[in-house]
Amino acid sequence: xxxxxxxxxxxxxxxxxxxxxxxxxxxxxxxxxxxxxxxxxxxxxxxxxxxxxxxxxxxxxxxxxxxxxxxxxxxxxxxxxxxxxxxxxxxxxxxxxxxxxxxxxxxxxxxxxxxxxxxxxxxxxxxxxxxxxxxxxxxxxxxxxxxxxxxxxxxxxxx
Numbered sequence: 001x002x003x004x005x006x007x008x009x010x011x012x013x014x015x016x017x018x019x020x021x022x023x024x025x026x027x028x029x030x031x032x033x034x035x036x037x038x039x040x041x042x043x044x045x046x047x048x049x050x051x052x053x054x055x056x057x058x059x060x061x062x063x064x065x066x067x068x069x070x071x072x073x074x075x076x077x078x079x080x081x082x083x084x085x086x087x088x089x090x091x092x093x094x095x096x097x098x099x100x101x102x103x104x105x106x107x108x109x110x111x112x113x114x115x116x117x118x119x120x121x122x123x124x125x126x127x128x129x130x131x132x133x134x135x136x137x138x139x140x141x142x143x144x145x146x147x148x149x150x151x152x153x154x155x156x157x158x159x
Contacts, residue, residue, distance in 0.1 A: 045156040046099065049139020051128035056138060059129030062122050066111050075133055086133045091157035099143070100150035103127055120145035134158070
């Protein structure tokens with residue numbers, strides 16, 4: 001594989017014997033950076049539409065039944081014991097973490113009077129509603145309840 005940068009410098013300077021190793025390293029660094037950037041952008045994020053509208057509607061019904069009495073109708077919370085599930089503080093708290101982190105918190109600690117009572121499917125629906133309420137876009141596939149799949153989705157707040 002020829003490096004265009006190397007060929008240009010070789011023609012211009014005539015010092016190819018000294019410059020060749022450095023230019024090859026520079027070319028490799030550029031290629032490695034391009035590869036890394038491509039991989040970094042390949043993750044799925046909450047801004048990619050990771051739930052459906054119908055799932056969020058189911059989640060809203062489940063939220064009203066199982067969560068609203070503590071967290072409020074508008075997901076506003078009422079203090080440290082029942083934090084808000086919407087707004088800038090909520091999104092800043094979860095920004096950069098995986099949806100599995102958030103899902104696991106919900107699954108293992110909620111509802112407060114009976115942790116783990118809700119099924120994984122119900123919690124996925126509630127999480128879909130929370131994403132919708134926080135103005136993250138819906139998509140064509142339902143949010144999964146599988147931990148491995150949720151681990152691949154990064155929470156990214158709306159900017």
